[in-house]
Amino acid sequence: MATAEQHYILDRPSFDKPVKILIVVAPYYKDIADNLVAGAKAEIEAAGGTWDLIEVPGALEVPTAISIADRLSNFDGYVALGCVIRGETTHYETVCNDSSRAIQLMGLNGLCIGNGILTVENRPQAEVRADVNDQNKGGGAAAAALHLVALSRKWASASKGVGFKSISDSIKLAGDTKDTPTA
Template structure:
């Protein structure tokens, strides 16, 4: 068994406006999924965030579910929870790679999300990582989503300016001679 090194955990961000997240959980391995969900809820509750929970059949359905919500809803962020345990076939690699890649693409497109999909060799490894009293990766995924929301909000009020014009609060636009000339 590998030695567990201490790692740094950033303090949970504080928010002055409400934060709402969607937790997308695959209950394929029920005990593991419930442990991850318990950890995620604890972190979100401590941060004062509200959340909804939806379930998908497996890890491959989690990225499309988040994409649907990201496009059609008003959530600030997302938490992906599930578990993939290595089996006897190469299906493990497909599920791990595709679900991870899907989540990364969503993040690069601006979705504030935490990846709590465990990819492990056996059930014991998953149980350790889903233990609400231990190194719960569901809580870590929720914290990651909160940090990305905080970062996103910190940049939301800044504007970059237009063309050669320095950034300002008002941008003049061409009008038809009537109505407003600012955007």
């Protein structure tokens, strides 16, 4: 089997406030999923973050679980994990395309999601990609989520520059003593 090409990896982000990440995994191929989760946990912990873990039946349920968690909980980011191995039917394309598209749409709407759902031709490809000591795609997905959290925090704290200011910053109400000197 050919070795993966080397690629650049961003430095791990650092945080002033703790980061809480939800790992959502579809353990259809349990051994592969366990390796993905191990990589994700290690990366989150190395960044000083905490994680929670939930399991769902398959890759198609991962985006739904993330969406539910976003509406009903307080996570800073999400890691989507699972594995889809090509079979004999077109179900592979449906699962790969629909799970990826849903995750991407949530990301475009502001969620910080690292997508580590493997889409491979065969089991050996999945094993190499999931292995913490090889390609470590679970750790890579967690790193992606952490980088997006860092980016969203950076821009959320920006108070001047590009964009609109809150109207409350420019309007004074009668009786407002915020800027009135005291006697």
